[in-house]
Amino acid sequence: MAARKGGGSAKGGASSKGDWRLRLLGALVLAAIGAGAWGWWHLRHWTPERGVYAVQGVEIGADDGEVSFSALKAIGADFAYVDASASAFARDPRFVENFEAARAAGMEVGALHRYDPCQPAGTQAANFVTTVPRDARLLPPAVELDMLADACPVRVSDARVESELMTFLNQVETHTGKPVILKVTPPFQSRYAVAHKLDRNLWLVRDRFEPAYGGRPWALWTANSALATEVAQDGLRWVVMQP
Template sequence: MGRKRAFPWRWRIAAFVALLLAVAGIYGWWQAQHWTPSREDYPTQGVLVSAQDGQVDFAGLAAIGADFVYLEASEGADGRDPMLSDNLRALEGGVLPYGAVHAYDPCVPAERQAANFVTIVPRDAAMLPPVIALDKLATDCSDPITEAAVESELTTFLNQVEGHAGQSAILKVSPAFEEHYAIASRIERNLWLESSFLEPDYGGRPFTLWTANPRLWTAVTQEPVHWVVVQE
Protein backbone atom coordinates (compact mmCIF):
# COMPACT_ATOMS: atom_id res chain seq x y z
CA MET A 1 0.00 0.00 0.00
CA GLY A 2 1.20 3.50 -0.76
CA ARG A 3 1.96 6.10 1.90
CA LYS A 4 -0.76 8.57 2.80
CA ARG A 5 -0.07 12.05 1.57
CA ALA A 6 0.54 14.71 4.26
CA PHE A 7 -0.64 17.50 1.99
CA PRO A 8 -4.12 17.84 3.63
CA TRP A 9 -2.45 18.79 6.93
CA ARG A 10 -1.01 21.86 5.29
CA TRP A 11 -4.52 22.99 4.44
CA ARG A 12 -5.64 22.36 8.01
CA ILE A 13 -2.77 24.42 9.36
CA ALA A 14 -3.46 27.18 6.85
CA ALA A 15 -7.15 27.19 7.79
CA PHE A 16 -6.26 27.35 11.49
CA VAL A 17 -3.89 30.28 10.91
CA ALA A 18 -6.56 32.05 8.84
CA LEU A 19 -9.04 31.54 11.67
CA LEU A 20 -6.61 32.99 14.20
CA LEU A 21 -6.04 36.01 11.97
CA ALA A 22 -9.78 36.51 11.54
CA VAL A 23 -10.34 36.35 15.30
CA ALA A 24 -7.46 38.78 15.87
CA GLY A 25 -8.89 41.12 13.26
CA ILE A 26 -12.35 41.07 14.84
CA TYR A 27 -10.85 41.64 18.29
CA GLY A 28 -8.73 44.52 16.97
CA TRP A 29 -11.78 46.06 15.30
CA TRP A 30 -13.78 45.77 18.53
CA GLN A 31 -10.95 47.32 20.52
CA ALA A 32 -10.69 50.24 18.08
CA GLN A 33 -14.45 50.87 18.34
CA HIS A 34 -14.25 51.07 22.14
CA TRP A 35 -10.78 52.49 22.76
CA THR A 36 -10.12 55.65 24.76
CA PRO A 37 -6.76 56.99 25.99
CA SER A 38 -5.54 56.22 29.48
CA ARG A 39 -6.95 58.40 32.24
CA GLU A 40 -3.47 58.52 33.74
CA ASP A 41 -2.23 60.32 30.64
CA TYR A 42 -5.42 62.30 29.97
CA PRO A 43 -7.50 62.76 33.13
CA THR A 44 -10.07 65.01 31.40
CA GLN A 45 -12.01 63.45 28.51
CA GLY A 46 -15.21 64.34 26.68
CA VAL A 47 -17.24 64.18 23.47
CA LEU A 48 -18.19 66.16 20.39
CA VAL A 49 -21.79 65.65 19.25
CA SER A 50 -24.06 66.89 16.49
CA ALA A 51 -27.49 66.23 15.01
CA GLN A 52 -26.08 63.07 13.42
CA ASP A 53 -25.90 61.57 16.90
CA GLY A 54 -29.65 61.91 17.42
CA GLN A 55 -31.07 62.39 20.90
CA VAL A 56 -28.09 62.39 23.26
CA ASP A 57 -28.23 61.09 26.82
CA PHE A 58 -25.85 63.58 28.43
CA ALA A 59 -26.33 62.18 31.92
CA GLY A 60 -25.44 58.78 30.48
CA LEU A 61 -22.31 60.19 28.87
CA ALA A 62 -21.30 61.67 32.21
CA ALA A 63 -21.89 58.29 33.85
CA ILE A 64 -19.49 56.53 31.45
CA GLY A 65 -16.74 59.09 31.99
CA ALA A 66 -17.35 62.16 29.83
CA ASP A 67 -16.20 65.31 31.66
CA PHE A 68 -17.43 67.81 29.05
CA VAL A 69 -19.25 68.03 25.74
CA TYR A 70 -18.89 70.21 22.66
CA LEU A 71 -21.90 70.78 20.43
CA GLU A 72 -21.67 71.43 16.71
CA ALA A 73 -23.63 74.68 16.44
CA SER A 74 -23.18 76.51 13.14
CA GLU A 75 -21.51 76.39 9.75
CA GLY A 76 -20.71 79.21 7.36
CA ALA A 77 -23.28 82.00 7.05
CA ASP A 78 -26.50 80.07 7.60
CA GLY A 79 -25.82 76.45 8.51
CA ARG A 80 -27.25 75.53 11.92
CA ASP A 81 -27.35 72.22 13.74
CA PRO A 82 -31.06 71.37 14.12
CA MET A 83 -30.41 69.66 17.48
CA LEU A 84 -28.57 72.60 19.06
CA SER A 85 -31.55 74.08 20.90
CA ASP A 86 -32.62 70.68 22.24
CA ASN A 87 -29.06 69.89 23.31
CA LEU A 88 -28.66 73.24 25.08
CA ARG A 89 -31.88 72.69 27.00
CA ALA A 90 -30.82 69.17 27.93
CA LEU A 91 -27.57 70.51 29.36
CA GLU A 92 -29.26 73.08 31.59
CA GLY A 93 -28.70 72.38 35.24
CA GLY A 94 -25.03 71.50 34.95
CA VAL A 95 -25.20 67.96 33.61
CA LEU A 96 -21.86 68.54 31.85
CA PRO A 97 -19.73 71.58 31.03
CA TYR A 98 -20.35 72.42 27.38
CA GLY A 99 -19.23 74.60 24.51
CA ALA A 100 -20.13 75.30 20.89
CA VAL A 101 -18.34 74.65 17.59
CA HIS A 102 -18.55 76.69 14.37
CA ALA A 103 -17.44 75.11 11.09
CA TYR A 104 -15.60 77.93 9.33
CA ASP A 105 -16.07 78.43 5.59
CA PRO A 106 -13.26 80.49 3.99
CA CYS A 107 -15.52 81.20 1.01
CA VAL A 108 -17.94 83.22 3.17
CA PRO A 109 -17.24 86.71 4.60
CA ALA A 110 -16.29 86.69 8.27
CA GLU A 111 -19.07 89.07 9.37
CA ARG A 112 -21.81 86.81 8.01
CA GLN A 113 -20.38 83.76 9.73
CA ALA A 114 -19.94 85.57 13.03
CA ALA A 115 -23.54 86.80 12.85
CA ASN A 116 -24.71 83.21 12.39
CA PHE A 117 -22.76 81.99 15.42
CA VAL A 118 -23.65 84.78 17.85
CA THR A 119 -27.33 84.57 16.90
CA ILE A 120 -27.78 80.98 18.03
CA VAL A 121 -25.05 80.50 20.65
CA PRO A 122 -25.93 82.19 23.96
CA ARG A 123 -23.60 84.70 25.60
CA ASP A 124 -22.83 82.67 28.70
CA ALA A 125 -19.63 83.04 30.70
CA ALA A 126 -20.09 79.54 32.07
CA MET A 127 -19.69 77.95 28.62
CA LEU A 128 -16.42 76.44 27.49
CA PRO A 129 -14.34 78.45 24.99
CA PRO A 130 -15.83 78.58 21.49
CA VAL A 131 -14.25 76.29 18.94
CA ILE A 132 -13.63 77.15 15.29
CA ALA A 133 -13.38 74.08 13.07
CA LEU A 134 -11.00 74.65 10.17
CA ASP A 135 -11.35 71.99 7.53
CA LYS A 136 -12.64 73.44 4.27
CA LEU A 137 -9.98 74.97 2.00
CA ALA A 138 -10.33 78.20 0.05
CA THR A 139 -9.31 76.24 -3.04
CA ASP A 140 -12.88 74.92 -3.03
CA CYS A 141 -14.34 78.44 -3.36
CA SER A 142 -15.87 79.57 -6.66
CA ASP A 143 -13.77 82.76 -6.54
CA PRO A 144 -10.05 82.44 -5.79
CA ILE A 145 -9.04 83.58 -2.30
CA THR A 146 -5.43 84.18 -1.32
CA GLU A 147 -3.86 82.66 1.77
CA ALA A 148 -3.37 86.16 3.20
CA ALA A 149 -7.08 86.86 2.74
CA VAL A 150 -8.01 83.60 4.50
CA GLU A 151 -5.90 84.56 7.51
CA SER A 152 -7.25 88.12 7.56
CA GLU A 153 -10.89 87.04 7.39
CA LEU A 154 -10.36 84.35 10.00
CA THR A 155 -8.81 86.92 12.35
CA THR A 156 -11.83 89.18 11.87
CA PHE A 157 -14.16 86.29 12.59
CA LEU A 158 -12.23 85.35 15.73
CA ASN A 159 -12.37 88.91 17.06
CA GLN A 160 -16.15 89.02 16.71
CA VAL A 161 -16.82 85.57 18.15
CA GLU A 162 -14.42 86.11 21.04
CA GLY A 163 -16.05 89.44 21.80
CA HIS A 164 -19.38 87.62 22.06
CA ALA A 165 -18.03 84.74 24.14
CA GLY A 166 -15.78 86.82 26.37
CA GLN A 167 -12.89 84.39 25.99
CA SER A 168 -10.36 83.21 23.43
CA ALA A 169 -11.42 80.61 20.90
CA ILE A 170 -9.84 77.24 20.19
CA LEU A 171 -8.80 76.35 16.64
CA LYS A 172 -9.88 72.86 15.62
CA VAL A 173 -7.50 72.39 12.70
CA SER A 174 -7.62 69.45 10.30
CA PRO A 175 -4.36 68.02 8.93
CA ALA A 176 -5.23 69.23 5.40
CA PHE A 177 -5.97 72.79 6.54
CA GLU A 178 -2.77 73.01 8.55
CA GLU A 179 -0.70 71.61 5.69
CA HIS A 180 -2.14 74.21 3.31
CA TYR A 181 -2.14 77.31 5.54
CA ALA A 182 0.19 76.58 8.50
CA ILE A 183 -2.38 78.43 10.57
CA ALA A 184 -1.10 77.10 13.91
CA SER A 185 2.04 79.19 13.56
CA ARG A 186 0.23 82.25 12.23
CA ILE A 187 -2.59 82.63 14.74
CA GLU A 188 -1.78 82.07 18.38
CA ARG A 189 -4.70 80.16 19.85
CA ASN A 190 -5.06 76.85 21.65
CA LEU A 191 -5.23 73.94 19.22
CA TRP A 192 -7.62 71.04 18.82
CA LEU A 193 -6.01 68.43 16.58
CA GLU A 194 -7.24 65.18 15.05
CA SER A 195 -5.57 61.79 14.84
CA SER A 196 -7.09 58.37 15.40
CA PHE A 197 -5.42 56.50 18.28
CA LEU A 198 -2.00 58.20 17.93
CA GLU A 199 -1.10 61.61 19.37
CA PRO A 200 -1.08 64.26 16.60
CA ASP A 201 2.01 66.37 15.99
CA TYR A 202 1.13 68.25 12.79
CA GLY A 203 0.36 71.50 14.62
CA GLY A 204 4.04 72.18 15.26
CA ARG A 205 3.32 72.94 18.93
CA PRO A 206 1.46 71.25 21.81
CA PHE A 207 -2.26 70.73 21.39
CA THR A 208 -4.92 71.44 24.02
CA LEU A 209 -7.60 69.08 22.69
CA TRP A 210 -7.25 65.90 20.68
CA THR A 211 -9.90 63.86 18.88
CA ALA A 212 -8.45 60.52 19.87
CA ASN A 213 -11.23 58.26 18.59
CA PRO A 214 -13.62 59.65 15.96
CA ARG A 215 -15.92 56.62 16.11
CA LEU A 216 -16.30 55.56 19.71
CA TRP A 217 -19.25 53.28 20.37
CA THR A 218 -20.79 53.71 23.80
CA ALA A 219 -23.63 52.08 25.68
CA VAL A 220 -25.57 55.36 25.88
CA THR A 221 -25.47 56.68 22.30
CA GLN A 222 -27.26 55.54 19.17
CA GLU A 223 -24.31 56.36 16.93
CA PRO A 224 -20.53 56.44 17.48
CA VAL A 225 -19.25 59.74 18.89
CA HIS A 226 -16.04 61.73 18.62
CA TRP A 227 -14.09 61.10 21.84
CA VAL A 228 -11.91 64.06 22.79
CA VAL A 229 -9.22 64.42 25.45
CA VAL A 230 -7.51 67.39 27.07
CA GLN A 231 -3.76 67.75 27.36
CA GLU A 232 -3.11 69.29 30.76
Protein backbone atom coordinates (compact mmCIF):
# COMPACT_ATOMS: atom_id res chain seq x y z
CA MET A 1 0.00 0.00 0.00
CA ALA A 2 2.83 2.40 0.88
CA ALA A 3 4.50 1.72 -2.47
CA ARG A 4 1.30 2.51 -4.33
CA LYS A 5 0.93 5.79 -2.44
CA GLY A 6 4.48 6.76 -3.30
CA GLY A 7 3.89 6.03 -7.00
CA GLY A 8 0.72 8.12 -7.00
CA SER A 9 2.55 11.02 -5.43
CA ALA A 10 5.29 10.90 -8.07
CA LYS A 11 2.70 10.78 -10.84
CA GLY A 12 0.87 13.76 -9.37
CA GLY A 13 4.13 15.71 -9.14
CA ALA A 14 4.92 15.05 -12.80
CA SER A 15 1.42 16.15 -13.79
CA SER A 16 1.75 19.39 -11.82
CA LYS A 17 5.12 20.07 -13.42
CA GLY A 18 3.63 19.52 -16.89
CA ASP A 19 0.73 21.87 -16.13
CA TRP A 20 3.19 24.55 -14.99
CA ARG A 21 5.12 24.27 -18.24
CA LEU A 22 1.93 24.57 -20.29
CA ARG A 23 0.88 27.66 -18.34
CA LEU A 24 4.31 29.21 -18.90
CA LEU A 25 4.18 28.42 -22.61
CA GLY A 26 0.71 29.94 -22.85
CA ALA A 27 1.87 33.08 -21.07
CA LEU A 28 4.83 33.42 -23.44
CA VAL A 29 2.58 32.99 -26.48
CA LEU A 30 0.17 35.63 -25.20
CA ALA A 31 3.06 37.99 -24.48
CA ALA A 32 4.41 37.49 -28.01
CA ILE A 33 0.97 38.16 -29.51
CA GLY A 34 0.59 41.27 -27.36
CA ALA A 35 4.04 42.56 -28.34
CA GLY A 36 3.30 41.93 -32.01
CA ALA A 37 -0.03 43.74 -31.80
CA TRP A 38 1.58 46.69 -30.02
CA GLY A 39 4.37 46.80 -32.62
CA TRP A 40 1.85 46.79 -35.47
CA TRP A 41 -0.22 49.54 -33.82
CA HIS A 42 2.91 51.61 -33.12
CA LEU A 43 4.12 51.36 -36.72
CA ARG A 44 0.70 52.29 -38.09
CA HIS A 45 0.62 55.45 -35.93
CA TRP A 46 4.31 56.37 -35.96
CA THR A 47 5.76 59.54 -37.47
CA PRO A 48 9.32 60.88 -37.12
CA GLU A 49 9.95 63.29 -34.27
CA ARG A 50 8.98 66.82 -35.17
CA GLY A 51 11.98 68.13 -33.26
CA VAL A 52 14.28 66.32 -35.70
CA TYR A 53 12.21 66.62 -38.89
CA ALA A 54 10.45 69.95 -38.63
CA VAL A 55 8.76 69.87 -42.05
CA GLN A 56 6.42 66.93 -42.68
CA GLY A 57 3.68 66.20 -45.18
CA VAL A 58 1.88 63.64 -47.34
CA GLU A 59 1.69 62.14 -50.78
CA ILE A 60 -1.95 61.95 -51.81
CA GLY A 61 -3.93 60.58 -54.75
CA ALA A 62 -7.24 59.17 -55.88
CA ASP A 63 -6.56 55.84 -54.16
CA ASP A 64 -6.69 57.66 -50.82
CA GLY A 65 -10.30 58.64 -51.42
CA GLU A 66 -11.80 61.92 -50.27
CA VAL A 67 -9.54 63.56 -47.70
CA SER A 68 -9.97 66.78 -45.74
CA PHE A 69 -6.86 68.86 -46.35
CA SER A 70 -7.72 71.23 -43.54
CA ALA A 71 -7.72 68.18 -41.25
CA LEU A 72 -4.38 67.08 -42.71
CA LYS A 73 -3.01 70.54 -42.00
CA ALA A 74 -4.33 70.32 -38.44
CA ILE A 75 -2.49 67.05 -37.72
CA GLY A 76 0.80 68.48 -38.95
CA ALA A 77 1.01 68.16 -42.73
CA ASP A 78 2.92 71.19 -43.99
CA PHE A 79 2.98 70.12 -47.63
CA ALA A 80 1.30 67.72 -50.05
CA TYR A 81 2.70 66.00 -53.11
CA VAL A 82 -0.33 65.28 -55.26
CA ASP A 83 -0.34 62.33 -57.66
CA ALA A 84 -0.83 63.93 -61.07
CA SER A 85 -0.03 61.60 -63.97
CA ALA A 86 1.31 58.18 -64.83
CA SER A 87 2.88 56.64 -67.91
CA ALA A 88 1.90 58.12 -71.27
CA PHE A 89 -1.80 58.87 -70.88
CA ALA A 90 -3.07 58.17 -67.34
CA ARG A 91 -4.05 61.04 -65.08
CA ASP A 92 -5.09 60.91 -61.45
CA PRO A 93 -8.86 61.60 -61.49
CA ARG A 94 -8.67 63.62 -58.27
CA PHE A 95 -5.60 65.68 -59.16
CA VAL A 96 -7.34 69.01 -59.75
CA GLU A 97 -9.58 68.63 -56.70
CA ASN A 98 -6.71 67.57 -54.41
CA PHE A 99 -4.39 70.24 -55.81
CA GLU A 100 -6.86 73.05 -55.20
CA ALA A 101 -7.93 71.75 -51.79
CA ALA A 102 -4.34 71.48 -50.56
CA ARG A 103 -3.64 75.05 -51.61
CA ALA A 104 -6.84 76.29 -50.03
CA ALA A 105 -5.75 74.66 -46.76
CA GLY A 106 -2.53 76.68 -46.83
CA MET A 107 -0.21 73.79 -47.65
CA GLU A 108 2.80 73.83 -49.95
CA VAL A 109 1.95 71.74 -53.03
CA GLY A 110 3.92 69.67 -55.51
CA ALA A 111 2.97 67.22 -58.28
CA LEU A 112 4.20 63.68 -58.98
CA HIS A 113 4.42 61.56 -62.13
CA ARG A 114 4.74 57.76 -62.10
CA TYR A 115 7.32 56.90 -64.74
CA ASP A 116 6.85 53.96 -67.10
CA PRO A 117 10.04 52.71 -68.80
CA CYS A 118 7.93 51.00 -71.47
CA GLN A 119 6.54 54.30 -72.81
CA PRO A 120 8.33 57.08 -74.75
CA ALA A 121 9.74 59.83 -72.56
CA GLY A 122 8.34 62.62 -74.72
CA THR A 123 4.78 61.29 -74.47
CA GLN A 124 5.06 60.93 -70.70
CA ALA A 125 6.47 64.44 -70.32
CA ALA A 126 3.61 65.79 -72.43
CA ASN A 127 1.15 64.01 -70.15
CA PHE A 128 2.67 65.66 -67.08
CA VAL A 129 3.05 69.19 -68.46
CA THR A 130 -0.52 69.25 -69.79
CA THR A 131 -1.81 68.07 -66.40
CA VAL A 132 0.23 70.25 -64.06
CA PRO A 133 0.09 74.04 -64.43
CA ARG A 134 3.28 76.05 -64.81
CA ASP A 135 3.48 77.84 -61.47
CA ALA A 136 6.59 79.13 -59.72
CA ARG A 137 4.93 78.62 -56.34
CA LEU A 138 4.87 74.84 -56.73
CA LEU A 139 7.35 72.56 -55.00
CA PRO A 140 9.85 70.89 -57.35
CA PRO A 141 8.16 68.23 -59.48
CA ALA A 142 8.69 64.60 -58.49
CA VAL A 143 8.94 61.45 -60.60
CA GLU A 144 8.34 58.04 -59.07
CA LEU A 145 10.82 55.46 -60.34
CA ASP A 146 9.55 52.04 -59.37
CA MET A 147 8.55 50.09 -62.50
CA LEU A 148 11.29 48.05 -64.18
CA ALA A 149 11.52 47.46 -67.92
CA ASP A 150 11.31 43.68 -67.51
CA ALA A 151 7.55 43.70 -68.12
CA CYS A 152 7.69 45.81 -71.29
CA PRO A 153 6.14 44.11 -74.35
CA VAL A 154 9.20 45.14 -76.38
CA ARG A 155 12.65 44.78 -74.86
CA VAL A 156 14.07 48.02 -73.47
CA SER A 157 17.76 47.99 -72.55
CA ASP A 158 19.03 49.51 -69.33
CA ALA A 159 20.90 52.13 -71.35
CA ARG A 160 17.68 53.03 -73.16
CA VAL A 161 15.82 53.38 -69.85
CA GLU A 162 18.46 55.82 -68.61
CA SER A 163 18.56 57.91 -71.80
CA GLU A 164 14.76 58.13 -72.02
CA LEU A 165 14.56 59.11 -68.37
CA MET A 166 16.99 61.97 -69.00
CA THR A 167 14.80 63.14 -71.88
CA PHE A 168 11.77 63.10 -69.60
CA LEU A 169 13.58 65.04 -66.87
CA ASN A 170 14.82 67.70 -69.29
CA GLN A 171 11.37 68.31 -70.74
CA VAL A 172 9.63 68.47 -67.36
CA GLU A 173 12.31 70.77 -65.95
CA THR A 174 11.95 73.08 -68.94
CA HIS A 175 8.22 73.31 -68.19
CA THR A 176 8.51 73.81 -64.43
CA GLY A 177 11.77 75.72 -64.22
CA LYS A 178 12.90 73.49 -61.33
CA PRO A 179 14.98 70.31 -61.09
CA VAL A 180 12.96 67.13 -60.64
CA ILE A 181 13.11 65.13 -57.41
CA LEU A 182 13.69 61.42 -58.03
CA LYS A 183 11.41 59.23 -55.91
CA VAL A 184 13.44 56.04 -56.23
CA THR A 185 12.39 52.67 -54.82
CA PRO A 186 14.97 50.04 -53.77
CA PRO A 187 14.31 47.72 -56.78
CA PHE A 188 14.73 50.56 -59.29
CA GLN A 189 17.90 51.80 -57.62
CA SER A 190 19.32 48.28 -57.46
CA ARG A 191 18.70 47.79 -61.18
CA TYR A 192 19.57 51.18 -62.68
CA ALA A 193 21.64 52.96 -59.97
CA VAL A 194 20.09 56.31 -60.88
CA ALA A 195 20.96 57.84 -57.52
CA HIS A 196 24.62 57.49 -58.44
CA LYS A 197 24.24 58.57 -62.08
CA LEU A 198 21.79 61.48 -61.97
CA ASP A 199 22.53 64.68 -60.09
CA ARG A 200 19.05 65.25 -58.69
CA ASN A 201 17.62 65.36 -55.18
CA LEU A 202 16.41 62.00 -53.89
CA TRP A 203 13.13 60.91 -52.36
CA LEU A 204 13.59 57.53 -50.67
CA VAL A 205 11.09 55.09 -49.19
CA ARG A 206 11.36 52.96 -46.05
CA ASP A 207 8.91 52.47 -43.20
CA ARG A 208 10.11 53.51 -39.75
CA PHE A 209 13.87 53.40 -40.38
CA GLU A 210 15.82 56.06 -42.26
CA PRO A 211 16.81 54.72 -45.71
CA ALA A 212 20.39 54.58 -46.95
CA TYR A 213 20.06 52.69 -50.25
CA GLY A 214 20.50 55.90 -52.25
CA GLY A 215 24.14 56.05 -51.25
CA ARG A 216 23.91 59.79 -50.53
CA PRO A 217 21.69 62.14 -48.49
CA TRP A 218 18.01 62.24 -49.36
CA ALA A 219 15.78 65.33 -49.63
CA LEU A 220 12.45 63.58 -48.95
CA TRP A 221 11.69 60.35 -47.10
CA THR A 222 8.42 58.40 -47.06
CA ALA A 223 8.75 57.37 -43.43
CA ASN A 224 5.37 55.65 -43.07
CA SER A 225 3.59 54.32 -46.14
CA ALA A 226 0.36 53.53 -44.28
CA LEU A 227 -0.04 56.04 -41.45
CA ALA A 228 -3.33 55.59 -39.60
CA THR A 229 -4.88 58.87 -38.47
CA GLU A 230 -8.30 60.28 -37.74
CA VAL A 231 -8.14 61.78 -41.23
CA ALA A 232 -7.74 58.48 -43.11
CA GLN A 233 -7.77 55.15 -41.29
CA ASP A 234 -6.84 53.27 -44.46
CA GLY A 235 -3.37 54.78 -44.27
CA LEU A 236 -1.58 57.85 -45.58
CA ARG A 237 1.86 58.08 -47.18
CA TRP A 238 3.65 60.28 -44.66
CA VAL A 239 6.71 62.14 -45.94
CA VAL A 240 9.37 64.24 -44.22
CA MET A 241 11.89 66.74 -45.55
CA GLN A 242 15.57 66.56 -44.74
CA PRO A 243 16.38 69.06 -41.96
